[in-house]
Amino acid sequence: MQKQPMLQFVTVDREMPLKRPPDLRAHDFAEIYGEFAAEKAAQQAGRCSQCGVPYCQTHCPLHNNIPDWLMLTAQGRLREAYEVAQSTNTFPEICGRICPQDRLCEGNCVIEKAGHGTVTIGAVEKYITDTAWEEGWVAPLQPRQERAESVGIVGAGPAGLAAADMLRRDGYQVTVYDRYDRAGGLMVYGIPGFKLEKPVVERRNQQIAQGGVEFVLNCDIGADISFDALRGRHDAVLIATGVYKSRELEAPGVGAGGIVRAIDYLTASNRKSFGDEVPEFESGELNAFGKRVVVIGGGDTAMDCVRTAVRQGARSVKCLYRRDRDNMPGSLREVANAEEEGVEFAWLSAPTGFAGDAVESVRVQQMRLGRPDATGRRAPEAIEGADYAEPADLVIKALGFEPEDIPTLWNVPELEVTRWGTVKADFRTHSTNMPGVFAAGDIVRGASLVVWAIRDGREAAAAIMEYLAAPAQLAAE
Numbered sequence: 001m002q003k004q005p006m007l008q009f010v011t012v013d014r015e016m017p018l019k020r021p022p023d024l025r026a027h028d029f030a031e032i033y034g035e036f037a038a039e040k041a042a043q044q045a046g047r048c049s050q051c052g053v054p055y056c057q058t059h060c061p062l063h064n065n066i067p068d069w070l071m072l073t074a075q076g077r078l079r080e081a082y083e084v085a086q087s088t089n090t091f092p093e094i095c096g097r098i099c100p101q102d103r104l105c106e107g108n109c110v111i112e113k114a115g116h117g118t119v120t121i122g123a124v125e126k127y128i129t130d131t132a133w134e135e136g137w138v139a140p141l142q143p144r145q146e147r148a149e150s151v152g153i154v155g156a157g158p159a160g161l162a163a164a165d166m167l168r169r170d171g172y173q174v175t176v177y178d179r180y181d182r183a184g185g186l187m188v189y190g191i192p193g194f195k196l197e198k199p200v201v202e203r204r205n206q207q208i209a210q211g212g213v214e215f216v217l218n219c220d221i222g223a224d225i226s227f228d229a230l231r232g233r234h235d236a237v238l239i240a241t242g243v244y245k246s247r248e249l250e251a252p253g254v255g256a257g258g259i260v261r262a263i264d265y266l267t268a269s270n271r272k273s274f275g276d277e278v279p280e281f282e283s284g285e286l287n288a289f290g291k292r293v294v295v296i297g298g299g300d301t302a303m304d305c306v307r308t309a310v311r312q313g314a315r316s317v318k319c320l321y322r323r324d325r326d327n328m329p330g331s332l333r334e335v336a337n338a339e340e341e342g343v344e345f346a347w348l349s350a351p352t353g354f355a356g357d358a359v360e361s362v363r364v365q366q367m368r369l370g371r372p373d374a375t376g377r378r379a380p381e382a383i384e385g386a387d388y389a390e391p392a393d394l395v396i397k398a399l400g401f402e403p404e405d406i407p408t409l410w411n412v413p414e415l416e417v418t419r420w421g422t423v424k425a426d427f428r429t430h431s432t433n434m435p436g437v438f439a440a441g442d443i444v445r446g447a448s449l450v451v452w453a454i455r456d457g458r459e460a461a462a463a464i465m466e467y468l469a470a471p472a473q474l475a476a477e
């Protein structure tokens with residue numbers, strides 16, 4: 001079903017000697033960078049046992065051909081390693097940086113399971129793609145032919161961009177609309193620059209724009225252009241708007257000054273890194289400098305907030321989470337990073353109220369884990385009489401995200417959504433119940449990962465191509 005870009009003449013020779021013997025253990029280094037990067041990458045890649053049961057590949061949402069690119073890297077055939085890596089992934093250098101590899105490819109590496117420490121697959125993926133950019137091996141986006149049909153994509157996050165890239169390569173006229181002033185979605189304004197450097201995203205945006213994809217930025221679909229008008233402009237439309245409604249906390253005093261949403265806090269910090277004027281940052285409202293910061297939540301967004309606060313020069317940074325370390329939703333690797341940077345975690349702790357007009361403290365209730373709830377997770381229960389006041393000048397709520405109410409906002413009540421408000425789309429074709437309208441990424445899955453958004457975007461692009469090739473046939477099915 002999914003069309004893959006042509007892979008050019010890469011033959012993997014398993015008999016060829018490795019560039020370096022596999023003499024390095026994972027724990028000798030965590031990342032591949034700096035001096036001797038090529039040797040380190042080759043050594044690390046050479047640790048792959050070529051086990052023949054590539055759980056790493058099955059647990060990568062893009063089913064990247066990891067064993068082959070590791071073998072090629074170990075043999076010093078970097079250009080071919082890059083060709084293999086990019087054949088299934090639109091943004092390999094981005095995934096190499098920010099995939100939670102401990103839950104995906106690396107967590108399922110056979111060597112990791114045997115207790116010898118995983119091959120650092122993400123670091124190798126990042127290294128070979130960064131090298132490809134430096135060496136000029138990354139080909140410009142060039143359509144194979146020009147086609148008359150046009151596709152409108154709402155949302156310039158990874159799902160929308162991955163779809164735009166594939167559609168344009170096949171010659172379609174593609175316009176990407178985004179309400180932000182920059183393309184990239186959460187890769188630009190959510191994920192902090194210390195995890196994903198912004199020029200890495202900008203470089204891809206430019207490549208896509210130079211390939212002929214039109215970007216219409218500062219354009220809020222539903223407000224600046226109606227969804228109906230958008231459908232009238234294009235032969236097919238992809239909804240890739242992500243999820244942006246922050247989950248709120250209900251507790252006395254939650255409206256006090258200094259209690260802010262994670263997305264606002266991280267967006268301000270990212271905008272600052274671009275050199276933008278950000279009044280809420282200058283005023284101190286969204287700046288942790290010199291403050292006692294309390295972050296509420298146990299997901300990756302909470303980890304990004306605590307680590308950003310440390311970098312902004314907070315006086316102290318504490319993270320409250322109502323379950324324990326083993327039951328937190330975020331990556332344990334991220335917790336370890338935060339702890340190394342001086343963040344304190346208060347496990348089994350839930351906020352029950354806030355004191356002060358401008359927040360002065362958080363009332364913290366200590367919890368224990370009780371019986372499993374309907375989801376199978378052990379539910380946190382309050383320990384009677386065990387609570388205390390935690391001093392705070394800035395409280396950041398990082399409780400997760402939900403979809404906005406698209407049918408209402410866009411005045412399309414007929415667009416089917418699930419009971420969680422995500423857009424209902426076929427899991428294979430990504431088509432919605434409206435003819436010619438497809439959906440991909442977080443707006444379908446709920447808050448997820450960049451790598452899943454890329455996969456969805458690529459699959460949706462392939463389905464749109466089929467639809468445009470034979471719309472009548474698909475409609476009849």
Ligand SMILES: Cc1cc2nc3c(=O)[nH]c(=O)nc-3n(C[C@H](O)[C@H](O)[C@H](O)COP(=O)(O)OP(=O)(O)OC[C@H]3O[C@@H](n4cnc5c(N)ncnc54)[C@H](O)[C@@H]3O)c2cc1C
Pocket residue numbers: 098099100154155156157158159160177178179180184185186187190191192195219220221222240241242243266300301304440441442443447448449450451453
């Ligand atoms: C703080 C944070 C940290 C994260 N860290 C990681 C990480 O380390 N690794 C990882 O894999 N994932 C991470 N994620 C998740 C990841 O960023 C998302 O899963 C991914 O970006 C979803 O891609 P998307 O294209 O579906 O949506 P988005 O990236 O959210 O992009 C959607 C785009 O649609 C635009 N849009 C929305 N509505 C409209 C409209 N009406 N009109 C026009 N444009 C509109 C938005 O402006 C946005 O640019 C993180 C998320 C957050 C919030």
Ligand code: SF4
Pocket residue numbers: 059060061062063064066089095096099101104105106121122125451
């Ligand atoms: S895309 Fe992500 S999961 Fe797949 S190989 Fe790369 S880092 Fe691992």
